[in-house]
Amino acid sequence: MFHLLRYPLTGALLLLLSALPATAQINMEEHDRKPYYFGITLAANQSYFRLTHADIFLHQDSIMVAEPLKTVGFNLGLLANLRLSNRFDLRINPQLLFANKNLFYKENYPKRDTEKKVESIVVSFPLQIKFKSDRINNMRVYTIAGMKIDHDLASNKNSRKAEDLVKINKTTYGYELGAGFEFYFPSFIFTPEFKISSGLNNVHIKDPALRYSNVIDQLNSRMIVFSIHLQG
Numbered sequence: 001m002f003h004l005l006r007y008p009l010t011g012a013l014l015l016l017l018s019a020l021p022a023t024a025q026i027n028m029e030e031h032d033r034k035p036y037y038f039g040i041t042l043a044a045n046q047s048y049f050r051l052t053h054a055d056i057f058l059h060q061d062s063i064m065v066a067e068p069l070k071t072v073g074f075n076l077g078l079l080a081n082l083r084l085s086n087r088f089d090l091r092i093n094p095q096l097l098f099a100n101k102n103l104f105y106k107e108n109y110p111k112r113d114t115e116k117k118v119e120s121i122v123v124s125f126p127l128q129i130k131f132k133s134d135r136i137n138n139m140r141v142y143t144i145a146g147m148k149i150d151h152d153l154a155s156n157k158n159s160r161k162a163e164d165l166v167k168i169n170k171t172t173y174g175y176e177l178g179a180g181f182e183f184y185f186p187s188f189i190f191t192p193e194f195k196i197s198s199g200l201n202n203v204h205i206k207d208p209a210l211r212y213s214n215v216i217d218q219l220n221s222r223m224i225v226f227s228i229h230l231q232g
Helices: 006-019 029-033 055-059
Strands: 036-053 063-068 071-083 088-092 095-100 103-107 112-116 119-132 139-152 171-184 189-199 216-231
Touching: 036 055, 036 063, 036 095, 071 119, 071 216, 119 171, 139 189, 171 216
Parallel strands: none
Antiparallel strands: 036 071, 036 216, 063 103, 071 088, 071 095, 088 119, 095 119, 103 112, 119 139, 139 171, 171 189, 189 216
């Protein structure tokens, strides 16, 4: 994940360092009193499943390994921030996520390695509480916590294909935790943020007729996200 993000992270760091010397001037001082404001989100994600094996996995010798793989995708989104107090904000950050949560199998009969791609195009609706520090010149630290509902537009739940499928439900709900920094420039706020996102419900649709599916009991979504918010 960090290997793939090294260029945007380096660019973000250089931009932030260029802003640090400008501590004599307080940028966008009136922004702290705004009742609400908006922004846009650009993000990279690393997504995968937390996999729990079914009982049948231990009682068969056809599939020896079934495990999740981590893949990288990206997010595009909007942001709306409502000021609740000097310390707390309510934040809505709807996003469109492009991600794969792939599964790896090592088989005995026939002897081969197989990777099943589980493609996802997700519309995500997070609702978060933001706890923010005092502003230090043109910088502020914050943490977020909240709940989300995801709807997978690419779900194969109703597919009639057999044998090589693992069916995934359309809807996921879960929680998010994260932290970030707000850097105030003269005309916008640059906000890098890291968060973890965990699904609470099992999205695996069990089907004993599907050989790659019947060795799995539960699949829970997991995601690590690095976001850049641009706010005005």
